[in-house]
Amino acid sequence: MKLPRFRSKGYEKTVKITLAGAPNVGKSTVFNALTGLRQHTGNWAGKTVETARGHFITDGVKYDITDIPGTYSLFARSAEEEVARRYIEGHPDDVTVVVCDASGLLRSLPLALQILSAAKRCVVFLNLCDEAKKAGISVDAERLSELLGVPVVCGAARRHRGINELVAACRAASETERGIDAPVGAREAIARADMICREVVTKKKERALPSRADRILAGRASYAVMALLLVFIFWLTLKGANYPSELIARGATYLSALLRSCLSSLGAPEYLISFLVDGVYGTSAWIVSVMLPPMAIFFPLFTLLEDAGYLPRVAFCLDRACRGCGGCGKMALCMCEGLGCNAVGVTGSRIIDSRRERLLAALTNSFIPCNGRFPALIALITVFIAPSGSALAASSVLAFLVILSAVASLCASKLLSATLLRGVPSSFALELPRYRLPKFGEVIVRSVFDRTLFVLGRAIAVAAPAGGVIWILANVKVGNAAILSHISGALDPVGHFLGMDGAILLAFLLGLPANEIILPLIVMIYLSSGTLPAIGDLSALRDVFVSHGWTLTTAICTTLFFLFHSPCTTTLLTLKKETGSVKYTLVAAALPVALGAALCAAVNFFMSVFSA
Amino acid sequence: MKKKKRTIETLDSLSPGDGARIDRLTSKCTMKGRLEGLGFCPGEEICCVMRSPLGDPTAYLIRGTLIALRRSDARSVAIER
Numbered sequence: 001m002k003l004p005r006f007r008s009k010g011y012e013k014t015v016k017i018t019l020a021g022a023p024n025v026g027k028s029t030v031f032n033a034l035t036g037l038r039q040h041t042g043n044w045a046g047k048t049v050e051t052a053r054g055h056f057i058t059d060g061v062k063y064d065i066t067d068i069p070g071t072y073s074l075f076a077r078s079a080e081e082e083v084a085r086r087y088i089e090g091h092p093d094d095v096t097v098v099v100c101d102a103s104g105l106l107r108s109l110p111l112a113l114q115i116l117s118a119a120k121r122c123v124v125f126l127n128l129c130d131e132a133k134k135a136g137i138s139v140d141a142e143r144l145s146e147l148l149g150v151p152v153v154c155g156a157a158r159r160h161r162g163i164n165e166l167v168a169a170c171r172a173a174s175e176t177e178r179g180i181d182a183p184v185g186a187r188e189a190i191a192r193a194d195m196i197c198r199e200v201v202t203k204k205k206e207r208a209l210p211s212r213a214d215r216i217l218a219g220r221a222s223y224a225v226m227a228l229l230l231v232f233i234f235w236l237t238l239k240g241a242n243y244p245s246e247l248i249a250r251g252a253t254y255l256s257a258l259l260r261s262c263l264s265s266l267g268a269p270e271y272l273i274s275f276l277v278d279g280v281y282g283t284s285a286w287i288v289s290v291m292l293p294p295m296a297i298f299f300p301l302f303t304l305l306e307d308a309g310y311l312p313r314v315a316f317c318l319d320r321a322c323r324g325c326g327g328c329g330k331m332a333l334c335m336c337e338g339l340g341c342n343a344v345g346v347t348g349s350r351i352i353d354s355r356r357e358r359l360l361a362a363l364t365n366s367f368i369p370c371n372g373r374f375p376a377l378i379a380l381i382t383v384f385i386a387p388s389g390s391a392l393a394a395s396s397v398l399a400f401l402v403i404l405s406a407v408a409s410l411c412a413s414k415l416l417s418a419t420l421l422r423g424v425p426s427s428f429a430l431e432l433p434r435y436r437l438p439k440f441g442e443v444i445v446r447s448v449f450d451r452t453l454f455v456l457g458r459a460i461a462v463a464a465p466a467g468g469v470i471w472i473l474a475n476v477k478v479g480n481a482a483i484l485s486h487i488s489g490a491l492d493p494v495g496h497f498l499g500m501d502g503a504i505l506l507a508f509l510l511g512l513p514a515n516e517i518i519l520p521l522i523v524m525i526y527l528s529s530g531t532l533p534a535i536g537d538l539s540a541l542r543d544v545f546v547s548h549g550w551t552l553t554t555a556i557c558t559t560l561f562f563l564f565h566s567p568c569t570t571t572l573l574t575l576k577k578e579t580g581s582v583k584y585t586l587v588a589a590a591l592p593v594a595l596g597a598a599l600c601a602a603v604n605f606f607m608s609v610f611s612a
Numbered sequence: 613m614k615k616k617k618r619t620i621e622t623l624d625s626l627s628p629g630d631g632a633r634i635d636r637l638t639s640k641c642t643m644k645g646r647l648e649g650l651g652f653c654p655g656e657e658i659c660c661v662m663r664s665p666l667g668d669p670t671a672y673l674i675r676g677t678l679i680a681l682r683r684s685d686a687r688s689v690a691i692e693r
Contacts, residue, residue: 072649073649107676107677186649187653190651210662218671220665316671429643429680432679433678
């Protein structure tokens, strides 16, 4: 693997490069290889919808690069094609690098021909030469260069092959100018591309059967595979997250002792120290230690699947079910992202083209339990519902609950598409890319920085003030009890109607900023302590709960309410930002609560009838 | 007098493994530009590869790429075997 050396020195000259090409040819990979910038490139057509800019300096020349959205032609009418066409027409002096896919030249060449009729300075980069070789396809680059009249560079951006040659070709192209071809319409471009490919491409006979992988992953067994994958991912998260969580918690406790001694040496009053250390800091530390490890496992796993090309198959298999509920197959993918974090699932709805279907996906995403709810769900499952203690049993029950919530999400979608969001199914053309081995190192680093830390940062921003409020409620006494106890007592009637009690309801209310603190809040309210319990104490959960009147009904109802309650504040804020409408945000908040309350009341009623 | 009915064969009539050649995109097509950009043009060879386990959509191999289309959209692509 040859890494080009781009040492930043001074420069005397600037060359502007426009990166163009069809979707999924690796344009953004070329961009990254040249500039070293990170840009999120999933194995999906349609990922880049804005232009990205970057630069690098080598050999005394500065190269400014603009990566425009991938398009199939310059003349169809989607947003991406408009942006691309306008950019190329507006920058005639740039060197346009057209990235083509050597393993699918027939698909990526028509755009190249259209661009050749608009750009005076042009270089063709034949990417994915390694995949072409594997697929038995070979391209005669010299003959192609003769036919097109522009230099053609072969390479594989993923392995940094051909990048140096590309830079050299761009430099040469910036100093020459060619006459532009006559403008080429879409049909004509395809016809000419066909002729050219017949001459320069030789390949083995097309296999028209689904690949071995697709026979399993997209065939009748695909649903079993999906369910098994769910169980596996939960099992891995469960096993892998416990110890790191404890480690982080221990570190946080050590830090809190430090903070405390630091503040007291500054002469701060005791209540202020408690407010800051136990309330604000303590709550945030709790959330970090519970939230971070599962997410650090889940998001990389998910991104690996995305990189490998599996996710379009999921959309492919579930499209009909989603369409029956008013949405489209890509909604299933938003649901998968929602398993990590509902806010990420909401922004993930951008991959859906039609606004109505995008709203459906975003508004129903909170039915899917996010990583923040897993520890509580697993604690409830192992303590009350499946006490065998095996991680596998807990993961299977959790997988079952998640499938249940997915069904609920689809039902909510159906309801919305029959009332607020009426409309017809949009047109749908999904490309199923070739499977490829994901780049493990890059994926893991990318997931950690792009997603996990970002989500974490947002969570802390919400948690810190929430911690302060909770401390005040728990430690300020009115009469002979803290405000918290008063409110929880007042909520008891409603709680009992729903098969729970006032403390549990209050915990859900106060846990609006972050799902992670709901379970420890319940413990805190029961014990009338002023601070959240330490993490390891959750093992004594059963005793605490039973001594406060918990029955199987309570456990079931609490589990159900965990699945179906209001989205957290981060998700609500994200919803408001994505939909631009307070009305839709409120709908998204109300739907799961309504379902949760209805289910709990029903379960409570039936259980009391049976035990009477 | 009997009226002679001219049946147009459309893409959704292909079963997995069948190949055909695209005749044209009929007037019922709501995504003409998008399909043309993907290579669904008269004369193009197309092959049905696999159907989703729920019956819809179906994946077609066209110009070396696997593209999934719903039955309603496949019905707007006229073919000749």
